[in-house]
Amino acid sequence: MTMTVELDVVVGEPRRWALDPVLSVEHVSMRFGGLVAVNDLTFQAGRGDITALIGPNGAGKTTVFNCITGFYKPTQGMLNLRHASGETFLLERMPDHKISAKARVARTFQNIRLFSGMTILENLLVAQHNPLMLASGMTILGVLGLPSYKRAEKEAIEKAKFWLEKTGLTARADDPAGDLPYGAQRRLEIARAMCTEPQLLCLDEPAAGLNPRESAELNTLLLDIRAMGQTSLLLIEHDMSVVMEISDHVVVLEYGVKISDGTPDEVRNDPRVIAAYLGVDDEEVAEVEEVLDEISEETAR
Numbered sequence: 496m497t498m499t500v501e502l503d504v505v506v507g508e509p510r511r512w513a514l515d516p517v518l519s520v521e522h523v524s525m526r527f528g529g530l531v532a533v534n535d536l537t538f539q540a541g542r543g544d545i546t547a548l549i550g551p552n553g554a555g556k557t558t559v560f561n562c563i564t565g566f567y568k569p570t571q572g573m574l575n576l577r578h579a580s581g582e583t584f585l586l587e588r589m590p591d592h593k594i595s596a597k598a599r600v601a602r603t604f605q606n607i608r609l610f611s612g613m614t615i616l617e618n619l620l621v622a623q624h625n626p627l628m629l630a631s632g633m634t635i636l637g638v639l640g641l642p643s644y645k646r647a648e649k650e651a652i653e654k655a656k657f658w659l660e661k662t663g664l665t666a667r668a669d670d671p672a673g674d675l676p677y678g679a680q681r682r683l684e685i686a687r688a689m690c691t692e693p694q695l696l697c698l699d700e701p702a703a704g705l706n707p708r709e710s711a712e713l714n715t716l717l718l719d720i721r722a723m724g725q726t727s728l729l730l731i732e733h734d735m736s737v738v739m740e741i742s743d744h745v746v747v748l749e750y751g752v753k754i755s756d757g758t759p760d761e762v763r764n765d766p767r768v769i770a771a772y773l774g775v776d777d778e779e780v781a782e783v784e785e786v787l788d789e790i791s792e793e794t795a796r
């Protein structure tokens with residue numbers, strides 16, 4: 496099996512994220528009838544990196560996520576997920592439940608999907624259903640008496656407590672998830688995904704609808720997850736301040752085709768990216784330009 500390794504255009508050496516990719520997307524295409532939503536897409540997400548997938552509306556970003564998480568089977572191409580242990584998984588050949596349980600890919604959605612009637616703690620415990628059921632031996636007697644179940648239950652509670660702390664939700668642990676403000680619900684979704692100890696966490700527009708304070712809290716949480724070193728992050732995001740502030744690597748799509756791929760600095764100066772964004776609404780262009788100006792000023796200082 497040959498892999499495409501991206502080279503630095505200037506020095507001709509492999510890009511940093513190509514040296515140890517957690518995810519290699521190889522020539523992936525996704526067609527819906529006559530519409531090519533993703534066209535021959537190749538990129539790598541580096542282990543331990545925050546990789547952002549950006550592009551105007553309809554560029555194919557969610558379709559890529561759906562291919563990675565098994566919701567769609569790509570029409571063509573390969574999606575290779577490699578654990579830190581070296582174990583590899585061809586995601587395009589796996590059903591979605593195995594992609595989450597075995598390949599350990601977790602995901603959050605554009606629209607929050609919590610169990611809103613359950614408490615915050617319960618949401619975090621339900622996420623750990625798989626290891627708990629295994630420890631029970633899949634029997635009611637196991638649930639009632641097996642020491643392995645008691646141990647797994649204790650670990651699940653410890654893990655939930657850890658993520659409650661990290662997301663600032665400890666004081667609300669017993670409240671229904673649906674009672675949380677929007678930004679806190681977004682953090683809870685991430686906490687729930689992290690309770691499954693993913694190798695790759697895919698976040699679909701995590702900053703959508705957040706106010707500036709909530710957006711800053713989200714950045715801190717995502718940088719914290721990266722610093723822990725166990726989980727690599729892949730995010731779709733329209734909020735350019737989030738993308739530019741926390742990403743190590745940015746991949747840009749337009750009409751299903753990759754038009755740029757590099758560090759935030761490289762991508763923001765790429766004329767193809769600027770042109771693609773000039774094709775979208777004024778508000779977003781102004782936002783891109785504002786962020787570019789801010790970063791240029793900071794660099795000049």
Ligand SMILES: Nc1ncnc2c1ncn2[C@@H]1O[C@H](COP(=O)(O)OP(=O)(O)OP(=O)(O)O)[C@@H](O)[C@H]1O
Pocket residue numbers: 527530532550551552553554555556557558559
């Ligand atoms: N199940 C589907 N059937 C038909 N067309 C689809 C399907 N899913 C996506 N598409 C089309 O594929 C293209 C890419 O859509 P996608 O949702 O992946 O874009 P996106 O970059 O995530 O957009 P946005 O930023 O608006 O969420 C669009 O033209 C969309 O209408």
